[in-house]
Amino acid sequence: MAGARAFVAAAWLTLSVVAALPAMAQTPPVENIQIGLSTDNVSITADFSGADLTIFGSLENADPLVARRGRYDVIVVLEGPARPVVVRRKDRVLGIWINLESETFENVPVSYSVATTRPLQDVTDPNSYKQLSLGASNLYMQPADAGDSPATIQEFTAALRERKAATGLYSENVGGVQFLSQNLFRATVRLAPNVPVGTHKARAFLFKSGLFIKESSAQLEIRKSGFEQSIFRVAHDYSFLYGVFAVSLAMLTGWLGRLVFRKD
Amino acid sequence: MGIYLPIAEISVNVFVLLAMGAAVGFLSGMFGVGGGFLITPLLIFYNIPPAIAVATGANQVIASSFSGALSHVKRGTLDFKLGGVLLAGGIVGSTAGIFVFGFLRRLGQLDLFISLLYVVLLGTVGGLMLVESVNALRATRSGAAPVLKKPGQHNWIHRLPLKMRFRASKLFVSVIPVLGLGAGIGFLSSIMGVGGGFIMVPALIYLLKVPTNVVIGTSLFQIIFTSAYTTLVHATTNQTVDVMLAFLLMAGGVAGAQYGAKAGQRLRGEQLRALLALLVLAVAIRLAIDLFVTPPNLYSLSGVDLG
Numbered sequence: 001m002a003g004a005r006a007f008v009a010a011a012w013l014t015l016s017v018v019a020a021l022p023a024m025a026q027t028p029p030v031e032n033i034q035i036g037l038s039t040d041n042v043s044i045t046a047d048f049s050g051a052d053l054t055i056f057g058s059l060e061n062a063d064p065l066v067a068r069r070g071r072y073d074v075i076v077v078l079e080g081p082a083r084p085v086v087v088r089r090k091d092r093v094l095g096i097w098i099n100l101e102s103e104t105f106e107n108v109p110v111s112y113s114v115a116t117t118r119p120l121q122d123v124t125d126p127n128s129y130k131q132l133s134l135g136a137s138n139l140y141m142q143p144a145d146a147g148d149s150p151a152t153i154q155e156f157t158a159a160l161r162e163r164k165a166a167t168g169l170y171s172e173n174v175g176g177v178q179f180l181s182q183n184l185f186r187a188t189v190r191l192a193p194n195v196p197v198g199t200h201k202a203r204a205f206l207f208k209s210g211l212f213i214k215e216s217s218a219q220l221e222i223r224k225s226g227f228e229q230s231i232f233r234v235a236h237d238y239s240f241l242y243g244v245f246a247v248s249l250a251m252l253t254g255w256l257g258r259l260v261f262r263k264d
Numbered sequence: 265m266g267i268y269l270p271i272a273e274i275s276v277n278v279f280v281l282l283a284m285g286a287a288v289g290f291l292s293g294m295f296g297v298g299g300g301f302l303i304t305p306l307l308i309f310y311n312i313p314p315a316i317a318v319a320t321g322a323n324q325v326i327a328s329s330f331s332g333a334l335s336h337v338k339r340g341t342l343d344f345k346l347g348g349v350l351l352a353g354g355i356v357g358s359t360a361g362i363f364v365f366g367f368l369r370r371l372g373q374l375d376l377f378i379s380l381l382y383v384v385l386l387g388t389v390g391g392l393m394l395v396e397s398v399n400a401l402r403a404t405r406s407g408a409a410p411v412l413k414k415p416g417q418h419n420w421i422h423r424l425p426l427k428m429r430f431r432a433s434k435l436f437v438s439v440i441p442v443l444g445l446g447a448g449i450g451f452l453s454s455i456m457g458v459g460g461g462f463i464m465v466p467a468l469i470y471l472l473k474v475p476t477n478v479v480i481g482t483s484l485f486q487i488i489f490t491s492a493y494t495t496l497v498h499a500t501t502n503q504t505v506d507v508m509l510a511f512l513l514m515a516g517g518v519a520g521a522q523y524g525a526k527a528g529q530r531l532r533g534e535q536l537r538a539l540l541a542l543l544v545l546a547v548a549i550r551l552a553i554d555l556f557v558t559p560p561n562l563y564s565l566s567g568v569d570l571g
Contacts, residue, residue, distance in 0.1 A: 044268065045268065048268050048275065049266055049275050085565055085566070086372065086565070086566050087563055087564070087565055088372050088563065088564050088565075088566070089562055089563055090559055090562045090563075090564070091562075095556055096376075096555045096556060097555065097556075097558070097559055097562075098373070098376055099372045099373060099375075099376065099564070102372060156563075159562075159563035160563075160565065162563070163561065163563055163564070163565050164565070166561075193274070193275050194273060194274055224268075224270065227270075228268055228270040228508075229270075231270040231271070231507060231508065232270045232271065235270070235271055235499070235503050235505070235507075236503055239499050239500040239503055240496070240499070240500050242499050242505070242507075243495055243496035243497075243498075243499030243500055243505065244496065245507070246323050246495055246499060246505050246507050246510060247323070247326060247492045247495050247496060249507060249510075249511060249514075250323055250324065250326035250327040250330065250492075250495075250510065250514060251326060251327070251330045251488075251492075253327045253511065253514040253515065253518055254326065254327040254328065254329070254330030254331035254334070254514070254518055255330065255331065255334065256518070257327070257331050257514075257515075257517075257518020257519060257521070257522070258331045258334055258335070258518065258522070260518075260519075261518065261519050261521075261522035261523070
């Protein structure tokens with residue numbers, strides 16, 4: 001057992017030396033990207049009406065020459081938890097608009113905020129975005145019923161993106177990533193007023209002259225705080241007691257209201 | 265001032281909700297109805313998801329009916345026995361309604377069904393009331409004495425079996441129509457988030473011939489329990505009751521109701537009924553327009569398990 005481990009270690013050593021030698025001779029060290037969140041949880045209180053979340057990050061081993069010419073681009077994405085979604089389309093039946101067709105998608109990120117140094121089309125080509133599945137229009141939405149025609153699926157996927165963008169859940173902040181120095185950048189992503197609670201994932205993508213170099217990620221917990229959170233939890237965990245409470249509150253309010261405002 | 269609603273999961277303006285509650289409370293105090301049929305559509309116009317508007321509307325109705333019923337208990341114009349039988353039917357109807365509600369919600373047709381029910385019911389009741397009250401107004405203007413229903417006058421309902429005596433209402437009728445009426449109202453309560461007073465009151469007066477003075481108190485009594493039951497079931501099965509939202513509406517509502525009741529005393533009965541009819545028709549027409557006008561968004565999103 002011990003002998004086998006020693007052999008593996010030796011083999012790894014040789015390999016890495018062989019691989020590293022020519023690299024060190026010809027190219028500079030590969031750039032790396034790191035991001036850090038000032039907080040790992042955001043609380044939504046009663047007066048929450050959306051917010052800007054600032055994410056700081058740094059480039060390691062940045063080539064000063066490339067940086068000076070502005071050829072480094074950073075795209076930061078804050079992606080909400082994935083949930084299944086039903087998209088419905090209204091059609092006219094006897095003059096009345098009725099939900100007829102529908103398409104269910106599995107694992108659709110509830111929110112998706114992007115911040116970039118430059119407009120997306122200027123950073124790299126559409127193919128790279130597709131490969132990285134980066135950007136709201138490149139997210140792959142898995143239909144629950146794969147048997148539906150591609151045209152239908154495409155139509156409902158487009159509608160899904162459009163509705164998400166219209167409610168502010170999918171947003172794009174061009175110029176939202178700014179370099180503070182050669183190595184340090186700051187990204188501002190928008191949290192919509194209706195941002196979903198749960199574990200969100202922040203990811204930063206580094207591009208050099210249009211080529212994808214490296215990705216880094218961090219997690220962020222968004223939750224309802226204090227009173228709202230308690231109400232939400234009780235409503236779901238102790239729903240019967242919650243109902244009793246709602247009824248009692250209504251009766252109490254009715255009784256008090258009569259005492260206070262009585263006019264007869 | 266914005267406030268985040270924990271169940272509806274959106275930010276709304278506190279003052280808009282208080283004003284909405286107060287306005288509906290004023291009208292409900294004036295006309296002696298719960299106001300649920302106004303609150304639920306108003307909430308839907310204000311972008312509260314229909315499922316939450318319905319469940320929260322039912323919760324709100326409890327407060328105004330309780331407040332109203334208290335004064336009727338004091339005046340002795342509440343028939344507990346009749347209310348109890350109506351209630352027994354109400355529980356059955358409400359339970360059925362909750363199942364239909366959940367089924368339609370999964371189907372994605374809940375919003376449509378709620379709107380259709382509102383348009384049909386409010387349109388019918390409003391139309392009938394308008395015709396009746398305009399006739400009454402015309403009759404008083406021409407000086408003719410209003411036609412009074414004789415207490416001994418009977419219709420087919422009074423020939424049904426299983427008769428029961430309701431002393432406070434001076435009534436001896438079969439329990440079948442009473443249970444049926446209760447069940448119908450309970451069904452509507454759970455699907456539409458209404459107390460059902462606007463149907464209960466005319467039905468008790470015209471179908472069962474209950475004396476007008478005990479009708480409102482008895483109707484309010486049954487509405488308290490039906491909406492309480494509806495609220496409980498919605499809270500446990502659908503988790504769609506938003507207490508924060510309900511409380512803001514109630515707070516405005518109970519205040520408005522007391523002023524409305526006072527204002528109502530200055531108007532004559534048929535004038536009140538004509539105004540209420542116009543109001544009911546206006547809500548019906550507004551909802552009907554929404555059904556026919558091309559919606560701004562043909563597509564809508566919803567979660568798989570909840571609306």
